[in-house]
Each structure stands twice: as C-alpha cells, then as structure tokens.
Amino acid sequence: MFNLKEKIRPNILALKPYSSARDEFSGSASIFLDANENPFNAPYNRYPDPYQSVLKAKIAELKNVPVENIFLGNGSDEPIDLLYRIFCEPGVDNVVSMSPSYGMYGVCADINNIELRNVLLTSDFQLDMKAMLEAIDERTKLVWLCSPNNPSGNLLKKADIIQLVESFEGIVAVDEAYIDFCAEATLMPELEKYPNLVILQTFSKAWGMAGIRLGMAFASTEILGFFNKVKYPYNLNILTQKKALELLDNREGYAEWKKEILSERSRMISELEHMEKVLVIHPTDANFVLIRMEGANKIYQTLVENGVIIRDRSKVVLCDNCLRITIGTKAENDVLLSELKKM
Numbered sequence: 001m002f003n004l005k006e007k008i009r010p011n012i013l014a015l016k017p018y019s020s021a022r023d024e025f026s027g028s029a030s031i032f033l034d035a036n037e038n039p040f041n042a043p044y045n046r047y048p049d050p051y052q053s054v055l056k057a058k059i060a061e062l063k064n065v066p067v068e069n070i071f072l073g074n075g076s077d078e079p080i081d082l083l084y085r086i087f088c089e090p091g092v093d094n095v096v097s098m099s100p101s102y103g104m105y106g107v108c109a110d111i112n113n114i115e116l117r118n119v120l121l122t123s124d125f126q127l128d129m130k131a132m133l134e135a136i137d138e139r140t141k142l143v144w145l146c147s148p149n150n151p152s153g154n155l156l157k158k159a160d161i162i163q164l165v166e167s168f169e170g171i172v173a174v175d176e177a178y179i180d181f182c183a184e185a186t187l188m189p190e191l192e193k194y195p196n197l198v199i200l201q202t203f204s205k206a207w208g209m210a211g212i213r214l215g216m217a218f219a220s221t222e223i224l225g226f227f228n229k230v231k232y233p234y235n236l237n238i239l240t241q242k243k244a245l246e247l248l249d250n251r252e253g254y255a256e257w258k259k260e261i262l263s264e265r266s267r268m269i270s271e272l273e274h275m276e277k278v279l280v281i282h283p284t285d286a287n288f289v290l291i292r293m294e295g296a297n298k299i300y301q302t303l304v305e306n307g308v309i310i311r312d313r314s315k316v317v318l319c320d321n322c323l324r325i326t327i328g329t330k331a332e333n334d335v336l337l338s339e340l341k342k343m
C-alpha cells in the first residue's frame with residue numbers, strides 16, 4: 001500500500017547529494033590532507049563525523065533500535081523541516097495537522113509554501129478521527145501528530161494513531177518530544193511494522209539539553225536515506241556530539257531530574273486544585289500543565305511584572321483563558337504558587 005518512492009518529491013528522488021571528504025574516505029589513517037582543514041587547534045580543526053556513528057551507537061542501545069533507523073538533527077526542528085523538503089512539493093502538496101499543537105509544523109509549512117490543514121481536536125484534546133480522515137486528500141503527503149501534545153500535555157489515544165498510520169498512504173510523523181516523562185507510551189515498538197511511521201524525539205526536555213540542539217528521528221532505513229541525502233553534510237557539530245556522549249555515559253542526573261520533575265508536577269497539581277481561580281487543570285503526561293483560570297491574561301501580566309514567566313495560551317483554539325506552566329525546581333514552583341495565591 002505505502003509506496004515511498006511515489007511520495008518523494010521528484011527533484012529529491014533524483015538528487016545527487018554532496019559528497020564530502022569524509023564520505024569518500026572513512027577508514028583509519030594517520031595523515032588527513034583531504035578536507036582543507038587546518039592542521040592546528042585539534043580536535044576542533046576537524047570536521048565532525050557526518051553520520052555521527054559513535055553517538056548513534058549509544059542512542060541505538062538506549063532506544064533499543066538499530067543504528068540504521070536513527071537520524072540525528074540540529075534539534076527536532078531539523079527533521080521537521082526535512083520532512084517538508086523531502087515529501088512536499090511547494091504550492092502543490094498539503095499536510096494535515098491537529099490543532100492546537102506545536103507551532104513549528106505551521107511555520108515550516110509556511111516557509112516551504114505548503115498548505116497546512118489544521119483539524120481541531122476534541123474538547124478533551126483527542127483526535128477527531130472523522131475530521132482528520134476527511135481532511136486528507138490525494139495531495140496530502142504528511143500527517144502531524146504530537147503525543148504528549150503541546151500545549152495540552154496529554155497523550156493521544158494509541159489506537160487512533162495506529163488507525164491513521166494504517167489507513168493513510170503518506171507519512172505519519174509522531175512528535176514524542178515529551179515521551180520520556182511517560183516512556184511506556186512510546187510508539188517505538190511499532191516502528192518495525194509501519195514503513196510510513198516517523199517518530200521524533202529530542203534531548204531538549206527530559207534530558208535537559210535544549211542548549212546543545214539535538215533531536216532524533218526514527219524511521220525506516222529507506223526514509224532516512226533521503227534524510228541523509230538532503231541534510232547539511234555536517235549538521236551536528238563536534239561539541240554537541242561530545243556533550244551528548246558525556247550525558248549518555250552518566251545517566252544518573254537524568255533519572256533524578258525526571259523523578260523530581262514528576263513529583264513536583266503532582267505537588268503543583270494538588271496545590272492548584274485548591275485555588276479558587278483555577279477552573280480546569282488539564283490532564284498531563286509531560287513536564288508542564290495547562291490550566292484554565294479566570295482572567296488568565298491579567299494573571300499572566302501580573303506574573304511577568306513579578307519576574308515569573310509562564311506561557312499565555314489564552315488566544316489559542318480550545319485554550320480560552322489557559323496558561324501553560326512548565327514544572328521547575330521546588331523553589332521556582334513555590335514562588336509561582338505564592339504569587340498566584342496573592343492574586
């Protein structure tokens with residue numbers, strides 16, 4: 001049913017990628033005079049490994065997935081943009097997304113001149129399956145799903161995601177940026193079964209590495225062949241690769257941070273439940289919580305004046321009077337709670 005080559009833009013199918021010095025020779029040698037690098041200032045004088053094989057091997061072990069099914073990018077932003085550039089013909093093709101969700105799907109659609117069809121979620125932020133399927137037509141190349149979703153925080157129903165993956169003949173991209181906070185819900189075990197499934201994850205959230213810009217895409221070897229053809233040759237710099245390897249060699253912090261964030265999340269929710277101004281606390285599986293408050297914008301402004309920044313989502317569809325609060329340290333959360341109590 002799913003025919004990858006038919007879905008790829010013709011110019012990308014035909015593209016002959018740039019061949020770097022490191023593509024043409026990748027064995028071991030002692031003298032490298034092939035890449036016009038400076039012989040001084042080691043190790044930063046050398047171009048990084050274009051396919052990040054050492055880091056990928058570590059991630060393969062972490063995620064229990066073969067190296068050939070991993071793509072690493074400059075944040076998740078890179079694979080998001082690559083999906084448009086590989087599959088969607090500007091001015092011709094369209095993509096379907098759920099709304100409200102992450103803003104980058106729309107920004108990248110605009111940059112690439114691709115029509116984005118936003119399908120409203122249900123009032124409990126689940127997929128409206130009938131409307132999703134109706135929005136798809138023969139020029140739809142890509143469906144965006146985000147689970148747990150930003151800004152609502154909830155997981156989508158797995159059965160709905162699977163139904164879309166099975167019935168749609170294009171790419172279904174599932175953004176799992178927050179999945180480390182509810183690891184058992186990942187779709188990674190389904191990857192082998194579905195040649196049209198792409199899963200995005202990141203080091204920016206639970207791993208505490210937003211600053212190094214490291215995103216992951218998991219997909220079939222065939223799809224990732226096109227990712228590798230289109231990406232900038234040296235898309236991940238040496239510092240990012242080195243720092244990520246350090247983190248993966250010492251994961252105690254990661255486990256502790258996650259535990260602390262999840263326990264603070266429960267505490268925040270039970271504190272917020274007792275506040276009269278809090279009308280709704282939306283269920284969350286992520287490191288943030290979306291709440292509906294009377295006079296949300298005013299509350300947001302007052303918090304800003306007191307040096308506490310949260311995200312005002314009150315103008316977003318289905319998020320009337322909603323504020324999105326990231327879970328911080330206990331001390332940070334306490335300041336926010338006491339500011340809210342004063343209002």
Ligand SMILES: *Cc1c(COP(=O)(O)O)cnc(C)c1O
Pocket residue numbers: 074075076077078102146149150175177201202203204205210214215
């Ligand atoms: C934070 C976030 C990301 C992560 O983006 P990076 O570019 O990897 O930092 C991806 N998707 C969603 C929905 C997010 O909220």
